[in-house]
Amino acid sequence: MTLKAKANERNLEKQARELLRGAIDFHIHSGPDVYPRLLSDVEVARQAKRAGMRAILIKSHVTISADRAQIAQSITGFPVFGGVALNWPVGGLNKYAVDCAAKLGARQVWMPTIHATHYLKSVDHVPMFAKAMPKDIHGISIVAGDGSLVPEVGPILEAIARNGMILATGHLSPEEGLTLIREARRAGVEKIVVTHPLASFVNYSPDQMREALNAGATYLEHVFNDCTPQVAHPIPPSALGDAIKAIGPEHCIMSTDSGQVVNPPPVEVMTWYIREMLKYGLSARAIRSMTKTNPGRILG
Numbered sequence: 378m379t380l381k382a383k384a385n386e387r388n389l390e391k392q393a394r395e396l397l398r399g400a401i402d403f404h405i406h407s408g409p410d411v412y413p414r415l416l417s418d419v420e421v422a423r424q425a426k427r428a429g430m431r432a433i434l435i436k437s438h439v440t441i442s443a444d445r446a447q448i449a450q451s452i453t454g455f456p457v458f459g460g461v462a463l464n465w466p467v468g469g470l471n472k473y474a475v476d477c478a479a480k481l482g483a484r485q486v487w488m489p490t491i492h493a494t495h496y497l498k499s500v501d502h503v504p505m506f507a508k509a510m511p512k513d514i515h516g517i518s519i520v521a522g523d524g525s526l527v528p529e530v531g532p533i534l535e536a537i538a539r540n541g542m543i544l545a546t547g548h549l550s551p552e553e554g555l556t557l558i559r560e561a562r563r564a565g566v567e568k569i570v571v572t573h574p575l576a577s578f579v580n581y582s583p584d585q586m587r588e589a590l591n592a593g594a595t596y597l598e599h600v601f602n603d604c605t606p607q608v609a610h611p612i613p614p615s616a617l618g619d620a621i622k623a624i625g626p627e628h629c630i631m632s633t634d635s636g637q638v639v640n641p642p643p644v645e646v647m648t649w650y651i652r653e654m655l656k657y658g659l660s661a662r663a664i665r666s667m668t669k670t671n672p673g674r675i676l677g
Contacts, residue, residue, distance in 0.1 A: 422457050651668065
């Protein structure tokens with residue numbers, strides 16, 4: 378590497394660290410968990426606080442994380458939020474789990490993730506989940522044979538709307554996600570996020586991402602984990618940049634979806650993400666919008 382190239386890398390790193398200050402990581406997997414995690418809830422919060430970040434949101438595929446978020450926040454004095462993913466350990470499409478999570482202060486409800494029918498078709502995408510998946514598991518779908526939502530979803534959407542929580546599409550197919558978004562808006566849900574639409578096991582086209590926004594989605598959440606060794610077929614960071622450029626940063630959130638033992642700590646992954654987007658050519662203003670303004674607005 379030439380001296381000029383090294384100087385450019387140092388400048389990018391410095392700018393990325395500056396942009397990290399005040400950022401919100403909207404998607405972190407911390408421990409304790411049934412899957413290996415690099416850091417505990419408290420450790421993740423402490424590192425984010427030292428880096429000058431504004432807040433984090435912790436996620437679990439198997440349990441409510443809102444109560445844990447409160448404990449981490451009380452210990453560290455740093456804003457930590459949580460939610461619930463509607464997989465089998467909480468009963469799947471279970472309105473009572475959503476009501477319980479709301480009482481514990483949950484900010485986000487994810488539709489099925491690792492137990493979604495659509496995800497299980499591509500479970501090898503994340504080798505860790507593929508190895509641990511029970512052999513007798515059957516997938517959770519939110520749509521019936523005629524394409525309408527199954528009856529269990531209606532009360533869940535009502536609970537999300539009533540409590541002002543964020544609805545996230547999880548690991549649903551684009552077709553399921555689009556149906557969900559339309560029905561959620563009709564049910565009065567005001568905050569809707571499309572979860573990592575570029576992940577190979579989700580795989581929204583640019584037209585489907587635009588359709589999701591037109592149907593009522595608030596933001597598209599693009600995660601850097603899709604570019605890391607955690608997944609079997611990582612995408613290049615430029616793919617994230619291309620999607621952001623095509624749709625517009627005002628409609629996007631940058632988060633890490635990190636915390637896995639094969640990846641660096643979430644603070645470092647977010648720095649890495651910001652650095653790659655600067656290298657791609659996105660402006661500091663666009664990055665601030667996606668790491669500070671947009672996640673801050675939807676979290677309230």
